[in-house]
Amino acid sequence: MLDDFLIRAMLAGLGVAVAAAPLGCFVVWRRMAYFGDATAHAAILGVALSLALSTSVFAGALAVALAMALTVSTLSGRGYAMDTLLGVLAHSALAFGLVAVSFLQGIRLDLDAYLFGDILAVSRTDLAVIWVGVALILALTIWRWSPLLTATLNPDLAYASGIDPKREQLVLTLGLAIVVAVAIKVVGALLIVALLIIPAASARPLARTPESMAVAAAVIGAVSSLAGLRLSFLFDTPSGPTIVCVSAVIFTSTNLVARVLRATA
Amino acid sequence: MSLIEMQNVDVRLGGHQALSHVDLAINKGEIVTIVGPNGSGKTTLLRTLIGALKPSRGTVKRSKGVRIGYVPQxxxxxxxxxxxxxxxxxxxxxxxxxxxxxxxxxxxxxxxxxxxxxxxxxxxxxxxxxxxxxxxxPDLLVLDEPTTGLDQPGSAALYRQIEQVRQDLGSAILMVSHELHVVMSASDRVICLNGHVCCHGAPETVASAPEYRALFGTGTQGALALYRHDHDHHHHSHAEESHEHGACNHA
Structure with missing residues (x-):
């Protein structure tokens, strides 16, 4: 069954959608969209480094994404405003990554795959790496769900309940770095944040509790992945962007419907 | 044994000495109110008590198994x-x-x-x-300006509710308040804070203490002056007995 590249692509897309959903909700609640961008852009630098050193692209992307996430966490609140800091770090990481790639011989053709994803080229090994990453992320978020949510509401409330909000922030950072590393093959560095945020934002009008929002985001992400793959196959369009387009259409629909319902209620 | 006790606590916030030499003990079932101008370290004191901030010197002792409920500002x-x-x-x-x-x-x-x-x-x-x-x-309920953003009837109702909680559940209550009528009517003890403990004791004692008057003035039991001082961290201009204010300056 896994011999079929379409099946592998579908499984990869499903995995990333499911892992991105709960993290995406936290990114939305904590207003960390730009943080996700910085981590994802840094991953390109990681890809370049791992190609140069001929190590696993996944490991390289994970290491640099994690380093970037930790740098941002450490620097926040010292001097520059967060969005300025992230703007500097995200785009410099991307630029350095692109320059680094240009030094490598015979890689130029591959760059597209890392910027925009190449889900149809997912190998069995890639699939295994993706699902191990997905399992890790799900285990991490389910384990830390309640403390993370409390820390998201208010750091002092967390302290008063014996939770260290800085540690929870670190857990989230680690989860984001893993999702970036596994998603880079599926949608590419430039569109990873779309996969985090759009399903979560589409799920918001449908949900009354944080948990239902995460589940709805996973379903919407999964539907986007499968439908996007199907459409890209039918119309011969690039898969990653098509997946994001589908989720954007879902976002518009759920929010429009919610608005109409509220107006008529 | 007190529920929670601070001994000679200093807290630094990013290079700024927010609290120095603070001693404080809260006993079972009492209502203690902290008053002080903006920037006097009231919230810092509460955050240190709940463990969100680490004192740079001194100790915070909690009695064994004490449960603290916290209501943020x-x-x-x-x-x-x-x-x-x-x-x-x-x-x-x-x-x-x-x-x-x-x-x-x-x-x-x-x-x-x-x-x-x-x-x-x-x-x-x-x-x-x-x-x-x-x-x-909770054995101790910590409230940081619980009536922020409420109108007068709303905050009066909330304070009645808090007192009801003490009657029903027997929790001790430590709160920061800007509303002097509450401080004077409902507290067992008042702590006047300005980077350090200026004065403390029963409400009547504190109200007549020179340090307190230097911070809040004397008119209408200080209530009016309290509101004026909300906008004025440097408590030198409005205090009616301004010659006494020196007692409460930052070190």
Whole structure:
């Protein structure tokens, strides 16, 4: 069954959608969209480094994404405003990554795959790496769900309940770095944040509790992945962007419907 | 044995000495109010008590197994976070429906269980925060300006509720307040803070202390002056007995 590249692509897309959903909700609640961008852009630098050193692209992307996430966490609140800091770090990481790639011989053709994803080229090994990453992320978020949510509401409330909000922030950072590393093959560095945020934002009008929002985001992400793959196959369009387009259409629909319902209620 | 005790505590916030030489003890069942101008370290003191800040010197001792309920000064919930009152009360630990209903009842927030947190009015929101703190069955309830953003009837009602909580549950209460009529009528003890403990004791004692008058003035038991000093950290211009203010300056 896994011999079929379409099946592998579908499984990869499903995995990333499911892992991105709960993290995406936290990114939305904590207003960390730009943080996700910085981590994802840094991953390109990681890809370049791992190609140069001929190590696993996944490991390289994970290491640099994690380093970037930790740098941002450490620097926040010292001097520059967060969005300025992230703007500097995200785009410099991307630029350095692109320059680094240009030094490598015979890689130029591959760059597209890392910027925009190449889900149809997912190998069995890639699939295994993706699902191990997905399992890790799900285990991490389910384990830390309640403390993370409390820390998201208010750091002092967390302290008063014996939770260290800085540690929870670190857990989230680690989860984001893993999702970036596994998603880079599926949608590419430039569109990873779309996969985090759009399903979560589409799920918001449908949900009354944080948990239902995460589940709805996973379903919407999964539907986007499968439908996007199907459409890209039918119309011969690039898969990653098509997946994001589908989720954007879902976002518009759920929010429009919610608005109409509220107006008529 | 006190529920919680601070001994000679200093707290630094990013290079700035926010508190120095603070001694404080809260006993079972008493209501203690902290007053002081803006920037005098009131919130810092509470945050140190709940463990959000580490003292740079001195010790914070909690009696064994003491449960502290905390109501923060402000809590802004992002509109993108769907959260029913029930779910909010269950963070971070689950509680039975009965326990939640009881807590909401004691906080005067009956019937709000299924409302969204972002749809609550200011007064309802504060009561739900209070209910969440009550779920722990706290020995000590710590409230940081619980009536911020409430109108006068609203805050009067909330203070009555807090006093009711002490009667019903026997919790000690430590709060920061700007409302002097409350301080004077409902507290067992008042602590006047300005980077250090200026003076403390029974409300009448504190109200007549020169350090307190230097901070808040003397007119109408200081109530008016208190509000004026809200806008003025440097307590030198309005105090009617300004010659006494030296006692309470920052070191």
């Amino acid at each position: 402000s809590l802004s919930i992002d509109a993108t976070l769907p959260l029913t009152v029930r779910r909010f009360l269950c963070l971070p630990h689950r509680h039975s429906t009965q326990a939640m209903d009881d807590a909401l009842h004691h906080a005067g927030a009956n019937g709000l269980q299924d409302r969204q947190m972002t749809d609550l009015s200011g007064g309802q929101f504060q009561r739900v925060l209070l209910a969440r703190a009550l779920l722990k069955k």
